[in-house]
Amino acid sequence: MPRTSVVTGSASGIGKATKELLMERGETVIGVDIHDADVVVDLSTAAGRASLVEQVSDLSGGAVDAVLAVAGLASPTATTVAVNYFGTIATLEDLRPLLVGSAAPAPSPSRRWPRSSRRTTSCSPHSSPATKRMPWPAPQSSKRAARSWEP
Structure with missing residues (x-):
């Protein structure tokens, strides 16, 4: 059974490379970014972060096996903090209930x-x-x- 992963920042850079690697391994990947992604949202806004959860839940059927919060900016602006900190925290916290529903095996001890x-x-x-x-x-x-x- 293929694993389902969510990768933020999937339109460019490390996020894109991560998405491509997972897809080469046969995994289902839900890409999240501000453009060119399965889920197009702006993680710098509260509305964008809320929309992320709704869209990922719909696309995944209510369960994901992994969340890779890779999205990030490198400019000295408030938007950088909004994406790099608040976007990451919201992504991980709000998608955690979908991880609980995963049928993937837990790591062995x-x-x-x-x-x-x-x-x-x-x-x-x-x-x-x-x-x-x-x-x-x-x-x-x-x-x-x-x-x-x-x-």
Whole structure:
């Protein structure tokens, strides 16, 4: 059964490349963008974000397997914040109920991020109280990382 993915920003750039890759893999892709997409909406507006949910729900039959929020702008304007932040948050939060309806298998426990009860600490100058609570190693200096790297 092919998976159904929603890709925002699907008309150009990384979003377009992502959509094309998923389609090559045989997945059903619902492209979202301000032009040249299955769902044409303006993610910088509340009305556009609400329309996104309605149209994706209609096109998907009420369930999607993945949401890739790739849409983004790179100009120093309020529209950039509206799309890059509010558009992304609304896309992920508002499409989450459609993910619950997915028939796709959940990731197996071996593919999930390992959870560890031990805490990794570091004496690195980059360590902080937040880093010390993380279940993964603290960042290394580039020289130390280069020395430990083996091809």
